[in-house]
Amino acid sequence: MKRLxxxxxxxxxxxxxxxxxxxxxxNTGRIKGKVIDKKTKDPVAFVVVQIKGTSMGAQANQNGEYxxxxxxxxxxxxxxxxxxxxxxxxxxxxxxxxATTVQDFSLEESIVxxxxxxxxxxxxxxxxxxxxxxxxxxxxxxxxxxxxxxxVVDGSVSPAHGGxxxxxxxxxxxxxxxxxxxxxxxxxxxxxxxxFAIDCDNxxxxxxxxxxxxxxxxxEEAVRVEEFVNNFKYAYEFPHDRAxxxxxxxAPSRFGNGYQLLKIGVVGKKIRAExxxxxxxxxxVDVSGSxxxxxxxxxxxxSLRMLVDQLTPRDKVGIVVYGxxxxxxxxxxxxxxxxxxxxxxxxxxxxxxxxxxxxIRMGYEMANRNFNANSINRIILCSDGVANVGRTxxxxxxxxxxGYADKGITLSAIGFGMGNYNDVLMEKLGDKGNGHYAYVDSxxxxxxxxxxxxxxxxxxxxxxxxxxxxxxPNVVERYRLLGYENRxxxxxxxxxxxxxxxxxxxxxxxxxLYEIKLKDGARGDLGTVYIRxxxxxxxxxxxxAERIGANMFKTSFELGSVDFRLAAxxxxxxxxxRASFWAKDSKLSDVLSVVRNxxxxxxxxxxxxxxxxxxxxxxxxxxxxxxxxxxxxGMGE
Numbered sequence: 001m002k003r004l005x006x007x008x009x010x011x012x013x014x015x016x017x018x019x020x021x022x023x024x025x026x027n028t029g030r031i032k033g034k035v036i037d038k039k040t041k042d043p044v045a046f047v048v049v050q051i052k053g054t055s056m057g058a059q060a061n062q063n064g065e066y067x068x069x070x071x072x073x074x075x076x077x078x079x080x081x082x083x084x085x086x087x088x089x090x091x092x093x094x095x096x097x098x099a100t101t102v103q104d105f106s107l108e109e110s111i112v113x114x115x116x117x118x119x120x121x122x123x124x125x126x127x128x129x130x131x132x133x134x135x136x137x138x139x140x141x142x143x144x145x146x147x148x149x150x151x152v153v154d155g156s157v158s159p160a161h162g163g164x165x166x167x168x169x170x171x172x173x174x175x176x177x178x179x180x181x182x183x184x185x186x187x188x189x190x191x192x193x194x195x196f197a198i199d200c201d202n203x204x205x206x207x208x209x210x211x212x213x214x215x216x217x218x219x220e221e222a223v224r225v226e227e228f229v230n231n232f233k234y235a236y237e238f239p240h241d242r243a244x245x246x247x248x249x250x251a252p253s254r255f256g257n258g259y260q261l262l263k264i265g266v267v268g269k270k271i272r273a274e275x276x277x278x279x280x281x282x283x284x285v286d287v288s289g290s291x292x293x294x295x296x297x298x299x300x301x302x303s304l305r306m307l308v309d310q311l312t313p314r315d316k317v318g319i320v321v322y323g324x325x326x327x328x329x330x331x332x333x334x335x336x337x338x339x340x341x342x343x344x345x346x347x348x349x350x351x352x353x354x355x356x357x358x359x360i361r362m363g364y365e366m367a368n369r370n371f372n373a374n375s376i377n378r379i380i381l382c383s384d385g386v387a388n389v390g391r392t393x394x395x396x397x398x399x400x401x402x403g404y405a406d407k408g409i410t411l412s413a414i415g416f417g418m419g420n421y422n423d424v425l426m427e428k429l430g431d432k433g434n435g436h437y438a439y440v441d442s443x444x445x446x447x448x449x450x451x452x453x454x455x456x457x458x459x460x461x462x463x464x465x466x467x468x469x470x471x472x473p474n475v476v477e478r479y480r481l482l483g484y485e486n487r488x489x490x491x492x493x494x495x496x497x498x499x500x501x502x503x504x505x506x507x508x509x510x511x512x513l514y515e516i517k518l519k520d521g522a523r524g525d526l527g528t529v530y531i532r533x534x535x536x537x538x539x540x541x542x543x544x545a546e547r548i549g550a551n552m553f554k555t556s557f558e559l560g561s562v563d564f565r566l567a568a569x570x571x572x573x574x575x576x577x578r579a580s581f582w583a584k585d586s587k588l589s590d591v592l593s594v595v596r597n598x599x600x601x602x603x604x605x606x607x608x609x610x611x612x613x614x615x616x617x618x619x620x621x622x623x624x625x626x627x628x629x630x631x632x633x634g635m636g637e
Contacts, residue, residue: 027097028069028070028072028073028097028098029071029073029095029096029097029098029099029100029101030068030069030070030071030095030099030100030101031049031051031067031068031071031076031093031095031100031101031102031103032065032067032068032100032101032102032103033049033065033066033102033103033104033105034060034064034065034066034104034105035049035060035064035065035066035080035104035105035106035107036064036104036105037106037107037108037109038106038107038108039108039109042064043060043064043065044060044064044082045060045061045064045347046059046060046082046329046344046347047059047060047064047066047080047081047082047085047105047107048080048081048082048327048351049066049068049078049079049080049081049105050078050079050081050325051068051071051077051078052076052077052078052079052089053077056070057325057327058327059327059328059329071101072095073095073096073097074094074095075092075093075094075095076092076093076095077089077090077092077093078090078093078103080105080107081351082107084109084110085107085108086108086109086110088105088106088107090103090105175219175222175418175420175421175422176385176421176423176424176425177219177221177222177423178221178423178424179220179221180224180485180486181485182485182578182582183481183483183484183485184480185478185479185480185515185517186478186479186480187477187478188471188472188473188477188478188479189473191491192471192472192473192476192527193468193471193491193494194468194479194481194514195466195467195468195488195489195490195491195493195494196466196467196484196487196488196512197464197465197466197467197487197489197501197502198266198465198487198501198502198504198510199226199227199230199484199487199502199510200230200436200502200504200505200508200509200510201227201230201427201430201436201437201438202227202228202230202231202438203227203415203423203426203427203438203439204222204223204224204227204228204439205227205228205231205570205574206231206438206439206440206441206445207222207418207421207423207439207441208222208223208228208613209441209609209613210418210439210441211418212613212616212617212620213441213616214418215616215620216620217577217617217620217621217624220577220578220579222423223574223577224483224485224486224574224578225482225483225484225513225571225574225575225578225580226482226483226487226512227483227574228570228571228573228574229482229483229511229512229513229567229570229574230509230510230511231570231606232563232567232570232606232610233606234265234509234511234563234566234567235563236265236509237267238267238268238269238270238507239267239268239269240269242269242542242544243268243269243461243462243533243535243542244266244267244268244462244504244531244533245266245267246264246265246266246267246531246544246546247264247265247267248262248263248264248265248529248546248548248549248552249262249263249552249553249554249560249561249564250262250263250516250548250552250553250554251553251554251556251559251560251564252554252555252556252557253557253568254565254568254590254594255572255575255583255586255590255591256515256582258517259516259517260515260516260517260553261513261515261516261557261564261568262513262514262515262516262526262548262553263511263512263513263563263564263567263568264467264469264511264512264513264514265509265510265511266465266467266504266509266510266511266512266531267509268461268462268504268505268507268508268509269461269506270456270506270507271459271461271506271507273454273455276376276455276458276459276506277374277375277376277459278312278314278315278316278372278374278375278376279311279314279315279375279376279378279458280315280316280318280332280367280370280371280372280375280376280377280378281311281315281317281318281376281378281379281380282317282318282320282363282364282366282367282378282379282380283304283317283319283320283345283380283382284320284321284322284359284360284362284363284379284380284382284383285304285319285320285321285322285348285381285382285383286321286322286354286356286359286381286382286383286384287321287322287348287349287350287351287352288322288323288324288350288351288352288353288354288386289323289351289352290350290354290384290386290417290420291350291383291384291416291417292350293417295416295417295418296384296416296417297348297349297350297416299416299440299443300348300382300416301345301346301348302443302446303382303414303440303446303449303450304345304380304382304450305342305345306447306450306451307380307450307451307454308335308338308341308342308345310450310451310454311335312335313334313335313336314335315334316332316334316335316370317330317332317333317341318330318331318333318367318370319344319345320359320362320363320366321348321359322354322355322356322358322359322360322362323350323351323353323354323355324351324352324353324354324355325355325358326355326358326359326361326362328362328366329344329347329348330344331366332366332370354386356383356385356425360379360381360401360429361400363379363381364400364404364409367379367404367409368404368409371407371408371409373408376410376458376459376460377409378409378410378411378412378435378458379409379410379411379412379433379435380411380412381411381413381414381426381429382414383413383414383415383416383426384415384416384420384421384422385413385415385421385422385423385424385425386420386421386422398428398432401429401432401433402432404433405432405433405434408536410433410434410435410460410503411429411433411434411435412430412433412435412436412437412438412457413426413427413429413433413435413436413437413438414437414438414439414440414449415437415438415439415440416439416440418441423439426439431502432500434460434463434503435503436457436503436505453505453506453507453508455505455506455507456505456506456507456508457505458505459505459506460503460504460505460536461504461505461506461508461536462503462504462533462534462535462536463501463503463533463534463535463536463539464497464499464500464501464502464503464532464533464534465501465502465503465504465531465532466489466494466501466502466531466533467529467530467531468491468494468529468532469514469527469528469529469530469548470527470528470529470530471516471526471527472524472526472527474519474524475518475519475522475523475524475526475527475550476516476518476519476522476526476527477517477518477519478516478517479514479515479516479517480515480582481512481513481514482512482513482514482515482571482575483513483571484512487502489501494530494532495532495543497532497541501532501533504533513567513568513571515582523550524550525547525548525549525550526548526549527547527548528545528546528547528548529545529546529547529548530543530544530545531543531544531545562601562602565594565597565598566595566598566606566607566610568594569591569594569595569598569610569614570610572586572591573588573591573610573613573614573617576588576591588614588617588618588621589618591614592611592614592615592618595610595611596611599611
């Protein structure tokens with residue numbers, strides 16, 4: 001027995017030795033140290049300490065301490081960088097395997113910009129280069145930081161910004177949109193089912209507003225009809241005893257002669273703020289050089305501070321940022337330590353190129369480490385969406401997101417900036433991240449996104465929501481869904497619960513419009529609206545059905561409710577702006593007339609804004625048309 005016990009002890013000791021040897025024989029070392037103010041000797045927080053020429057580094061904590069692990073043995077150049085302070089580098093710092101090298105830094109505040117390298121270039125040469133943008137008659141560059149290369153263009157100095165990979169998988173660096181076509185009219189004899197995933201985004205409307213307010217017409221492909229329709233608040237009644245209610249209204253179309261217009265409103269139940277789940281939030285912030293504007297990173301900082309002010313002591317916030325590389329600024333921290341979170345937000349400064357993939361991946365890893373099945377687990381991405389380092393196309397980003405989304409880690413993609421912006425990537429991230437997509441063009445819009453319905457932004461009430469409208473072929477001759485082209489779902493996938501749908505937050509509403517041609521002399525209900533969705537916690541599937549009653553239709557457009565006419569005007573505005581075939585004979589002046597009548601009945605900010613935007617768009621389109629008319633012979637130079 002003693003011999004057996006002794007053998008067991010020897011075996012345990014042997015296993016411990018082997019395991020210990022394997023753990024510490026990693027052939028890598030570590031670097032740690034502290035960063036202090038050279039003058040006051042106080043610790044300096046948020047300093048980025050990085051091994052030059054690599055992505056290996058760390059950020060100093062509140063005590064000025066940093067730690068870099070898994071460093072290959074050998075000689076390295078280590079640099080400590082913080083905007084507003086002189087950069088200090090240590091050359092040929094020795095690192096040994098299975099050992100820790102200690103390297104402290106003393107930094108001085110800088111009042112002089114780092115000397116820049118000056119390169120003289122011609123305007124024509126620069127136009128052809130990746131990273132150079134020509135827009136509104138000027139040339140500018142994206143990414144980078146204050147100590148990167150500066151170019152002199154025709155006598156003026158502009159900062160050159162980083163990245164050596166064509167951004168977003170494209171050969172140029174500017175504004176990125178994608179056209180998804182325009183839905184046609186469909187005969188019910190061919191297909192009486194219309195199926196799509198739900199969507200309550202409004203980014204396209206906000207971006208169009210930004211273009212028009214800057215006296216520019218938006219690109220046609222930037223306009224998505226459903227996001228114009230869903231920009232407006234409608235007077236829907238929120239359900240109490242189920243996840244959704246459906247509200248419908250119809251009338252003869254004001255803009256489609258001989259057609260009926262059907263408005264379908266899907267209304268999600270509203271959860272009181274005090275009843276929402278605890279939230280584990282991960283802010284992923286683009287701090288690349290392209291964000292170096294007050295309406296970009298400056299607005300991001302103000303927006304995140306505002307969001308933090310709405311949170312409760314039960315919530316947590318972590319922060320990941322990315323420029324040329326990604327790093328953790330703040331590990332998940334309770335709102336009880338709000339001051340620490342705010343300090344971390346205030347320290348966000350632009351630097352480097354745009355390695356969005358690494359930043360988003362690191363954000364998901366942080367969210368996954370702190371995942372709580374009983375809480376909201378949400379990533380809030382703030383970016384201009386322009387990626388130019390690492391893998392840069394939307395499809396490449398989406399591959400690793402699905403697993404996290406299925407687990408319950410959702411993503412809100414919040415876009416900032418104009419001039420370098422990737423609408424394609426941001427929309428797909430919000431969609432595939434099972435969250436939503438918004439675009440912020442002003443402080444007022446930031447308040448709407450981050451404050452007005454914070455619970456709706458954070459807490460999902462239904463997942464994989466899909467709508468199917470079954471039109472009765474005996475009553476409806478043909479129909480056309482206005483918008484939702486990139487949300488189409490195959491009819492036979494409606495009840496396939498593996499098929500991805502949309503996500504709806506607390507108190508969110510979704511509105512869809514159909515133009516319908518009735519059969520001559522047809523009477524009776526027009527069909528049925530089905531909504532299918534999953535419970536966000538149990539994943540139990542539910543389906544509701546509502547008949548499209550003939551009695552829901554008014555006899556004239558003017559008898560329709562204010563909400564009905566506002567939705568119709570918003571949709572037609574978008575149809576004209578995106579040059580839809582079905583609006584080729586429409587005039588913005590007619591749309592403006594409808595909105596003016598609404599304003600006389602029920603004046604509010606959203607109606608007045610729409611009226612002003614339509615008038616501005618009409619003026620710009622008229623000016624553009626005049627500029628395209630050739631001058632008579634003998635009149636030019």
